[in-house]
Amino acid sequence: MISIHKKILSNSGKAEVLVPRSLCSIENTEHLNIDVEDLCSVSISWENGSVSELKPLRSKNKKPTSILFPRFVEAHSHIDKSFTWAEFPNLKSDYYGALSVNLKEHKTRTTEKVLERAERSLKLAIKNGYRAIRTHIDTYENQEIDTWLELFKLQNKYSSELKLQFVALAPLEFWDTDKGETLAKRFSSHEGILGGVVVPPFNKKITRKLLSNLLFLAEKYKLEIDLHIDESIIKPGAGIRLLLETIDKLNSKVPITCSHLSSILYLKESEILNLGEKIAEKNIKVIALPLTNFWLLNRNNKITPLKRPVAPVKQLQKSLVDVSIGSDNVQDPWYPFGNFDPFYMMSCSIPMLQLSPWERMTLSSIFFAPSRLLNLSWDGLIKKGCPADFVILDADKWGDVFSSNLKRKVFIRGDLYS
Numbered sequence: 001m002i003s004i005h006k007k008i009l010s011n012s013g014k015a016e017v018l019v020p021r022s023l024c025s026i027e028n029t030e031h032l033n034i035d036v037e038d039l040c041s042v043s044i045s046w047e048n049g050s051v052s053e054l055k056p057l058r059s060k061n062k063k064p065t066s067i068l069f070p071r072f073v074e075a076h077s078h079i080d081k082s083f084t085w086a087e088f089p090n091l092k093s094d095y096y097g098a099l100s101v102n103l104k105e106h107k108t109r110t111t112e113k114v115l116e117r118a119e120r121s122l123k124l125a126i127k128n129g130y131r132a133i134r135t136h137i138d139t140y141e142n143q144e145i146d147t148w149l150e151l152f153k154l155q156n157k158y159s160s161e162l163k164l165q166f167v168a169l170a171p172l173e174f175w176d177t178d179k180g181e182t183l184a185k186r187f188s189s190h191e192g193i194l195g196g197v198v199v200p201p202f203n204k205k206i207t208r209k210l211l212s213n214l215l216f217l218a219e220k221y222k223l224e225i226d227l228h229i230d231e232s233i234i235k236p237g238a239g240i241r242l243l244l245e246t247i248d249k250l251n252s253k254v255p256i257t258c259s260h261l262s263s264i265l266y267l268k269e270s271e272i273l274n275l276g277e278k279i280a281e282k283n284i285k286v287i288a289l290p291l292t293n294f295w296l297l298n299r300n301n302k303i304t305p306l307k308r309p310v311a312p313v314k315q316l317q318k319s320l321v322d323v324s325i326g327s328d329n330v331q332d333p334w335y336p337f338g339n340f341d342p343f344y345m346m347s348c349s350i351p352m353l354q355l356s357p358w359e360r361m362t363l364s365s366i367f368f369a370p371s372r373l374l375n376l377s378w379d380g381l382i383k384k385g386c387p388a389d390f391v392i393l394d395a396d397k398w399g400d401v402f403s404s405n406l407k408r409k410v411f412i413r414g415d416l417y418s
Helices: 095-108 111-128 149-158 170-174 177-188 204-220 238-250 270-282 290-296 315-319 342-352 360-373
Strands: 005-006 012-019 038-048 050-056 066-070 072-077 130-139 161-169 193-198 224-229 255-258 284-290 323-326 392-393 409-414
Touching: 066 284, 072 323, 072 360, 095 392, 111 130, 111 149, 111 409, 130 149, 130 224, 130 360, 149 161, 149 290, 161 177, 170 177, 170 193, 170 204, 177 193, 177 204, 193 204, 193 238, 204 238, 238 255, 238 270, 270 315, 284 360, 290 342, 315 323, 315 360, 323 360
Parallel strands: 012 066, 072 130, 130 161, 161 193, 193 224, 224 255, 255 284, 284 323
Antiparallel strands: 005 012, 012 038, 038 050, 066 392, 392 409
16 A cells, blocks of 8 residues: 655655665665565655655565656657547558558548647646656648647646657658758757658668758757657668668768667677667667557468567667667557556566566666656656656555556655646
8 A cells, every 4th residue: 555644845755665776876775675576665755846865664574565666758659649549440450551541540630639639648648657758740741830839839738747859750751841941940949859760661862862861950950860760570670771871971960769670670689789889889779669569560460470570679788779668659550559658568568578677777778768868857766856756656566566456646746646
């Protein structure tokens, strides 16, 4: 049972909890009790919205019955199309089926519909424990002109509860148009990110030119880039190799994120590690998206394929690539499940990827790497002086965290969110 002792101040309190050892920094660890799953027993106090004290619980016989996590960061989502599955189902459940249905949805899309989906998504995300979200927004030539203006207002509306970061997900050709330049210029005052898709088969010469234009535009307006790249089962690594060649040719220093990077799993182990070293050298960040990749890619309705392409998290981390794990789509043509719940994402992704939640690098990909990706002021490490932004679960082991019957309390700057 979650027990929180509230002080007179509304944004102050105290609790005895378990915290994953790699997610906290404690000044005096002399009497710190850590269980076999790397959960440590601590007493945590907060005042005026910040942690004022974090110390070990001395009694070995008194194990807390709650686990505390920092509020989560979503590295990759699509709030403009979430909850559209009922109206636009992709019953083929493959990549090209999703793309086809997605384009049908565009024909009926209005600013009002996008805002309704986005706001529903944000409310759920905050309630479930997110403090920041990077979301891709489908962007195209005949898009309603006021869509972005209204999305910027939404960004501001929820800024006290959640940081919202936008990626304009457009065909690469869009960034070579006047509309593309206008949007990039507008993004420079909203911390926006330029997005696109590089998925084979593609014309190498044309794609190199379009990537060059995108890099020039990002550099001109001091913007980042986040690409859907190699979300495929053919020509493993074709997209990332072309991107690396283009970066080298231009000597570009634009910050880049590669979302998906699924097909490189089909490369030889030595090739993955070699490619990982090149990615790390360019300081390119990677987002693994196992839920959508496992659902869509290499699907065969007659057999159960054993190979499911997804970014090889462990190999990339071994090559010193900063890897985040994200949720991607929620109840849309690309993925029919999910509910903007970080614990759903963890419960699915960690077993899929054969990651262990008691290992530091696993939790880094869920908490620290996404915080770095979004350039947040707090990396998520629980320590004295950090924001009192928590999710506290009624649980005393990882098995409880991955159960479907979670009882949670979300704290935003020390106040219980309700």
